[in-house]
Amino acid sequence: MRILFIGDVVGRSGRRIVTETLPELRRRWALDLVVINGENAAGGFGITETIYNELVEAGADAITLGNHSFDQREALVFIERAPNLIRPGNYPAGTPGRGAAMVETAKGQRVLIMNLMGRIFMDAMDDPFALADRELAACPLGQAADAILVDFHGEATSEKMAFGHAFDGRASVIVGTHTHIPTADHQVLSGGTAYQSDVGMTGDFDSVIGMEKDEPVRRFLTKIPSGRFEAAKGPATLCGLAVETDDATGLALKVAPLRLGGRLSETQPDFW
Amino acid sequence: MRILFIGDVVGRSGRRIVTETLPELRRRWALDLVVINGENAAGGFGITETIYNELVEAGADAITLGNHSFDQREALVFIERAPNLIRPGNYPAGTPGRGAAMVETAKGQRVLIMNLMGRIFMDAMDDPFALADRELAACPLGQAADAILVDFHGEATSEKMAFGHAFDGRASVIVGTHTHIPTADHQVLSGGTAYQSDVGMTGDFDSVIGMEKDEPVRRFLTKIPSGRFEAAKGPATLCGLAVETDDATGLALKVAPLRLGGRLSETQPDFW
Amino acid sequence: MRILFIGDVVGRSGRRIVTETLPELRRRWALDLVVINGENAAGGFGITETIYNELVEAGADAITLGNHSFDQREALVFIERAPNLIRPGNYPAGTPGRGAAMVETAKGQRVLIMNLMGRIFMDAMDDPFALADRELAACPLGQAADAILVDFHGEATSEKMAFGHAFDGRASVIVGTHTHIPTADHQVLSGGTAYQSDVGMTGDFDSVIGMEKDEPVRRFLTKIPSGRFEAAKGPATLCGLAVETDDATGLALKVAPLRLGGRLSETQPDFW
Amino acid sequence: MRILFIGDVVGRSGRRIVTETLPELRRRWALDLVVINGENAAGGFGITETIYNELVEAGADAITLGNHSFDQREALVFIERAPNLIRPGNYPAGTPGRGAAMVETAKGQRVLIMNLMGRIFMDAMDDPFALADRELAACPLGQAADAILVDFHGEATSEKMAFGHAFDGRASVIVGTHTHIPTADHQVLSGGTAYQSDVGMTGDFDSVIGMEKDEPVRRFLTKIPSGRFEAAKGPATLCGLAVETDDATGLALKVAPLRLGGRLSETQPDFW
Numbered sequence A, B, C, D: 001m002r003i004l005f006i007g008d009v010v011g012r013s014g015r016r017i018v019t020e021t022l023p024e025l026r027r028r029w030a031l032d033l034v035v036i037n038g039e040n041a042a043g044g045f046g047i048t049e050t051i052y053n054e055l056v057e058a059g060a061d062a063i064t065l066g067n068h069s070f071d072q073r074e075a076l077v078f079i080e081r082a083p084n085l086i087r088p089g090n091y092p093a094g095t096p097g098r099g100a101a102m103v104e105t106a107k108g109q110r111v112l113i114m115n116l117m118g119r120i121f122m123d124a125m126d127d128p129f130a131l132a133d134r135e136l137a138a139c140p141l142g143q144a145a146d147a148i149l150v151d152f153h154g155e156a157t158s159e160k161m162a163f164g165h166a167f168d169g170r171a172s173v174i175v176g177t178h179t180h181i182p183t184a185d186h187q188v189l190s191g192g193t194a195y196q197s198d199v200g201m202t203g204d205f206d207s208v209i210g211m212e213k214d215e216p217v218r219r220f221l222t223k224i225p226s227g228r229f230e231a232a233k234g235p236a237t238l239c240g241l242a243v244e245t246d247d248a249t250g251l252a253l254k255v256a257p258l259r260l261g262g263r264l265s266e267t268q269p270d271f272w
């Protein structure tokens, strides 16, 4: 199966490169599944229903979120009627929406998509390790699902690598989001799970993690806010992770980063 | 000028790839300056004098450190007689050693090397922004120094990018360390400074940030320590950043990552 | 019912004042229940079986713990045969021991004792609010238990006060521990729960939260460890909270701090 | 000298008890100096010029601040014309206002008042220990000043106690603020400095640290904001610390808490 995961889309600039390139990528590479992290799609803060629909029309099978899930308060409502909008599963019980969804591809393959939040240097959520263990036990890879993708939304590289190893062999892909900077450590772990500590944002890299740089730089210098954070408006780099899985086992065969446009050096999977 | 920076060398595995490959790299590429972050060189925790000498003999002009600077207590002593061993400059006044050093290359060029610690999600140190501003004001790039390299040892991508922009044009290279995972965002910023959020460790990537994975994974699962952290012993990936600077201005002309050996995909600068 | 809760006993100095004064206090005031936080009883770090027995013999009906629960690794074993040794309930599932216990007083009254860890500025544990809600729903005050005491082991005053209000009326006593400094905000909340943000340690207050002051002061000044933390050896102040509950409802009627010995100003409940 | 320090005044409720009681307290006890922490005086967030003047008219000789210093942006301006409005001295260089001020009492005694921010569990500021050391070296107690009061605005009890011991004997009073909960550990340290880890807020204690409790409780339960924080409106408790100093040495002779009104148990110094 051919899977493309696209990292935190930031604001209008990030959305533009998705809508302009994803339809063609999906066709050219005959992608079976596209998942996008959309937690920053609305001006950097959360997601609206309009934007959710825009990303789905551009070719996303599912949208994952993170600590910004509900920055746009309408998300608390429309998430209930958006079956493939997935927020971190380790929010408290009773939170609107769901933390995992089973998506069926055009060829009829079932893919479990999970979203989890890390806890190191982040808000206090329920244990993502214990939750993943329960959910993956209930949905064995290669049996109950043809592929499993986990978007682990976290800050600390230690927690992300530990999570990768803890569930190596039980998911097809474990990919990090949230730091907004792509890491160059994509690999197939020894148990067969494709892993990357952070896929990076889809946004303008002439910025501070996607935001216009003046205000954040000034805050570091002065320790006093003097304005709001606004999504940077320059051309975005689309950051993604391409994974080819074995249809029999669900494990990863190949993994490569995708980077298109903007300021970062471009790279594409050479196996498609 | 041709500059190579090598990220956090972790334990014996990391040291081995440095001593085995750096002498040849230095020759092949006619490198003018090599700087290595050595804060984890001694079994993952700090640096000894023997190891410092080993890294210098392998071809390092200077060694930078970080939050693990003094894990080996002998470093508090020998740092005073190791002129090119540089610890973060924003330790409290009175800390042994120095936070910056002017190194002269074989061709007689002067390079200022600074080491600073970030403060987001890290220990409370003095302000690295204010300190960098003072030191760079006292040493204008292209005038008082032919090149300036800053190793910004920090956790948060926001702080690192903000630091990069804040001093863009005033240093040749601003490179992050500490997360142990290389980022794929190397670029020449608009003011001419080569930048990468994190160069990544030089260590075994079948690990949790360089440590044998069992104990860290178990701690995330149980929240109770059941042993010590030990440096992973598998083959290391050498992670570095290659920068070519303009001899007249000191600004960066080209930047590319270097990754050799171990589990990560290999890459080399194509401009040397 | 007459309840006395005694805060974090630190080292030998803390244990001495407990063994010297508690038997007499218990007799004089005809206490029905005594609970002691013992997480720092063994030299400041954890608890041993010998010390557990010592505190029980001095008059404790139950011992609660905190983030130092398992600093002495023998606690992972003997906690299983120590029915009234209670560690925070929001450790991961599978952790040795229990997070709550029903204790029967000499008069045959049943008291539920719970221990929970806060999450603000502390390690990432399971949600103490959700867990308390489940456990208190399963054990209604005045019906399934004649009294309920919760030791909320946390750092932030905001989290502690929020916890108090969230469960006001569903427990007899909600008392904070962990900061080691007694607060002066004891009150019966509007729903009938006796509350104090932190009961304070039972230890030497000529110290840094119970530890000999030289090393912690030096670490704040230098940012470099130069020795181990050791429990301070001067005379301890016993810090406790005295609560009288209504036998019919289980709610609190009266609350007052207890402070005996050492450097702090002494105070005793005037209603016994 | 008779000194009264009053803790973080929160909103209208906190201001009311100050304006209603302070003039009479000042007269009755013939106070020489009154200092108030005003960082939450404007609805819980910062201070306006009108409120500053109101507190001065009620009897404050100086107003200290904290992490909320500039929540009301007008404070960035009027602080320059308010000589006895003191913000933490360890803000970056160039921050409007001052971190210390020398106040002269009606009897002509000079009192140095300093405000500092802690760094544990707080924003990254300059080193308060190093700054205090420099400022106290420049102003020896009993020589350059008849009394010295330090408002240490911090979260962690360890940092506050360490600060107290580090400067014991060099200030008349070291008093903590910021947690909003009064501690019961007031004492004269062995070197002669009056100390209390936190003086507590002057606000409504039927709240979550001074804020209406519904929204903070809900956030702990749901992890999703559903409204703004608003200062609680019930009757406030005035929380203060009373210190009598030796006119010859500047050291503390007596120390006692003051608590008036609202929900907390009342207490007054018995030595005036």
Ligand SMILES: [Fe+2]
Binding pocket: A008, A039, A040, A066, A178, A179, A180
């Ligand atoms: Fe994001």
Ligand SMILES: [Fe+2]
Binding pocket: A039, A066, A067, A068, A153, A177, A178, A179
């Ligand atoms: Fe995020």
Ligand SMILES: [Fe+2]
Binding pocket: B008, B039, B040, B066, B178, B179, B180
């Ligand atoms: Fe490192």
Ligand SMILES: [Fe+2]
Binding pocket: B039, B066, B067, B068, B153, B177, B178, B179
């Ligand atoms: Fe580090």
Ligand SMILES: [Fe+2]
Binding pocket: C008, C039, C040, C066, C178, C179, C180
């Ligand atoms: Fe404790």
Ligand SMILES: [Fe+2]
Binding pocket: C039, C066, C067, C068, C153, C177, C178, C179
């Ligand atoms: Fe504790």
Ligand SMILES: [Fe+2]
Binding pocket: D008, D039, D040, D066, D178, D179, D180
């Ligand atoms: Fe405050």
Ligand SMILES: [Fe+2]
Binding pocket: D039, D066, D067, D068, D153, D177, D178, D179
């Ligand atoms: Fe504050």
